[in-house]
Amino acid sequence: MAHFRLLRSELKLVVQSLRLRVDGVVDKTAEPLKAVHSLGFRSRWGLVISIITISASLFISSCSTTSKQGFHESGRASWYGQKFHGRFTANGERFNMHELTAAHPSLAFGTLVQVKSMRTGKSVVVRINDRGPYVTKRIIDLSYAAAKALGMLNAGQDEVVLNQVAAR
Structure with a gap:
């Protein structure tokens, strides 16, 4: 659950620090693991799965039924x-x-x-x-x-x- 408490700005910085190329090769000079480990993730995959989960939950919540005031x-x-x-x-x-x-x-x-x-x-x-x-x-x-x-x-x-x- 702690993974979901990340701020968008922190996620943006981590994603930028990973510097993933289109072909999936990681730039090893960027030291992405320091940023990943500093946020409590054991691996890049933990971060990637968390980002996908957060994105999916944000998408689902934006699509879900809502009760608008004054309906x-x-x-x-x-x-x-x-x-x-x-x-x-x-x-x-x-x-x-x-x-x-x-x-x-x-x-x-x-x-x-x-x-x-x-x-x-x-x-x-x-x-x-x-x-x-x-x-x-x-x-x-x-x-x-x-x-x-x-x-x-x-x-x-x-x-x-x-x-x-x-x-x-």
């Missing part, structure tokens, strides 16, 4: 319940149809979202714990409890407005 979306919502009760959700927890949860295609897990029904005027706050919906033209799948609170059980789907309450 607002409107569209069609549906609900799911008994068929999925007890199954694992995308974030690894078991789906409980009696909790106020929802599935959204891109919001971060744990994000709290206020869902307001345009038909009934009722609203409920749900926690995003799953991915979906996988049906076109729908923006969110609500749990049975959330659908019941909005008064949309019989209709099956409803026009809603989503507003972010809090990020995880």
Whole structure:
């Protein structure tokens, strides 16, 4: 874990000190091992693997789903319940149809979202714990409890407005 605490500037200096050529031959006059060992790495390969790991984690974190402040979306919502009760959700927890949860295609897990029904005027706050919906033209799948609170059980789907309450 100590390898991940390196500052970008330190990594840049170490990489520059290695002076790797395109063909993979190292300039031995650059004394790259002093820089590598001073940062706690046993070999160049330890440093290279750490740089690749850090780069990959930075890339993944930049691509991951995020909850932007002031998120607002409107569209069609549906609900799911008994068929999925007890199954694992995308974030690894078991789906409980009696909790106020929802599935959204891109919001971060744990994000709290206020869902307001345009038909009934009722609203409920749900926690995003799953991915979906996988049906076109729908923006969110609500749990049975959330659908019941909005008064949309019989209709099956409803026009809603989503507003972010809090990020995880």
